[in-house]
Amino acid sequence: MNLQLVTRNPELSTRNMKICTNCILPETFPGISFNSEGVCNHCRQFDAKRSKLAGGRKRFEQKFLDLLTQLINQSASQRSYDILMAYSGGKDSTYTMSLLKNKYRLRILAVTFDNGFISETAVANIKKITDKLGIDHIFFKPGWETLKKIFSKAATEELYSRKSLERASTICTSCMGIVKSLCLKTAIEMDIPMVGFGWSPGQAPLQSSIMKNNPPLIRMAQQAILNPLKETAGDEINTYFLHEKHYSDPEKFPFNVHPMAWEFYNENMIMNEIKKFGWVAPEDTDSNSSNCLLNAFANDVHIKRYGFHPYVWEIANMVREGIMARKEGYEKIYQEQSADLINIAKEKLFESD
Ligand SMILES: [Zn+2]
Secondary structure, eight states, X not given: OOOOOOOSOHHHHTTTOOBOSSSOOBTTSTTOOBXXXXXXXXXHHHHHHHHHHTTHXXXXXXXXXXXXXXXXXXXXXXOSOSEEEEOOSSHHHHHHXXXXXXXXXXXXXXXXXXXXXXXXXXXXXXXXXXXXXXXXXXXXXXXXXXXXXXXXXXXXXXXXXXXHHHHSOHHHHHHHHHHHHHHHHHHHHHTOOEEEOOOOTTTSOGGGSEEEOOHHHHHHHHHHHHHHHHXXXXXXXXXXXXXXXXXXXXXXXXXXXXXXXXXXXXXXXXXXXXXXXXXXXXXXXXXXXXXXXXXXXXXXXXXXXXXXXXXXXXXXXXXXXTSSOHHHHHHHXXXXXXXXXXXXXXXXXXXXX
C-alpha cells in the first residue's frame, strides 16, 4: 500500500501524519479511523453509497427543469429576475453562472460580496464576465471597520460549532454566513425566487442542490452566525441578516440551487469553458481560492489551530468521487500557505490605525 507519509507543509508534516490512501483525509481529522490498508471510514462508507449516486444527477437536472417550469407559470412576467447569483468571481461561481445563463436561459442578478480581499484579477474577471454574459451586477461592500473586527476576532478564537470547523475555517464561515443571509434577504426583498451558488460537488451534496429555504431552519442557522458576530461587531451586523418582517411570508423564501452538483464536473472542463468568456486565473491567490486574498491566512490559522487544512473535507470528497485526481488534491492541501499572502492579511487586519 502506498501510505503517504511525506508532506511539504511544515505545520502538517511535524508528526509524519497518516493520510488516507484513497482520499486525502489526515489522521488529525475529527472522528477519522483507518482500516489495515490505510483507507478511512469515510471512503469505506462511500463505497456503499456509490451505487445510489449513479443516476441521481440526471434526476436532479430534471427536478431543476421542473422547478423552472413551475416558476415560469407563477407569473414570471411580474418579476425582474429569476435568480440571484452569489457571484464571487472565482472559477466555480463563474462556471455556474454561465450555465444558468446559457444553458437554462435565466434572468440573473449577480451579487458580489466584497470582503476587502478580492484579488484584482478577480475584480477584472467579474466585470468582464458579467458584461460578456449580459448580466446585471451589484458589488456589495460592508464598511471595512466591521469586517476588520469580524475577521480579526475569527483569526484569534473559535466562534462556531465543531461541525462547522470540520468544513471551513472560522474566517470563511463568518464571511459565507454573511454572504448567504445577505443573498437570501435581498432575494426576499426583490421577489427573486431562487438563489444560485457555485458550490463544488465536494462542498455540498447532490441531495441539497435544490432546496426551498425553510424559515425555522434559517432562523436557527442565522442565530448560530449572528450571535457570535454581534458580540464582536455590535448591533450594526444586524443589517446583513433577516429581520422579523422577512419571516412574515414563508412563500417568499427562495429556493437555493447549486447546479454543479448535477452538472458534469471536472476542473479542466470548467477552466476551458470559462476561459471562453475571458476568465483569467489569478496568480496572487492560494491553491484553494480563485478570488480571495484572505484565504491563505484563514487556512494558516485553521491548520495551526486544528492540525488539518480547512479545505481537506471538500477536496477529499472530490478525490473520492473521482472528479479530482488524488495527486492534484494532495498538492492543493499539503502545500505551504504563501508567507506573503499571510503577511498582507495580517497587516491589514492587525495594523493599529
Ligand atoms: Zn479516505
